[in-house]
Amino acid sequence: MSRYDIEPLAFGRLKTVDLHARGGKVRLEHLARPYEKGGGVAGLLESLPRLLAADDLKALVEAILEARRRGRAILWGMGGHVIKCGLGPVIIDLMERGLVTGMAMNGS
Structure with a gap:
């Protein structure tokens, strides 16, 4: 039941x-x-x-x-979690390789 x-x-x-x-x-x-x-x-x-x-x-x-x-131009838009989760060095490497030429981020 x-x-x-x-x-x-x-x-x-x-x-x-x-x-x-x-x-x-x-x-x-x-x-x-x-x-x-x-x-x-x-x-x-x-x-x-x-x-x-x-x-x-x-x-x-x-x-x-x-x-x-x-x-x-290769523009990336992203929130703060990308940096917060430790991907800053990867983003910098992509910038140095010419795979990111500009970024738009929120204020977090």
């Missing part, structure tokens, strides 16, 4: 679909691969899955590199 007033689940109208017939969006070639030692950042990016946020990250990296090749 339950202290909650819950009706039992009714499975009478449940519709099932054969997994082989339904298809899907993710294929084997989209899956991540283990990173190979010595692959560097390019190898790390290539090892990521080919979907969702990993694709967005790869597109961001390519856009930053393309802007650098063309001598365009």
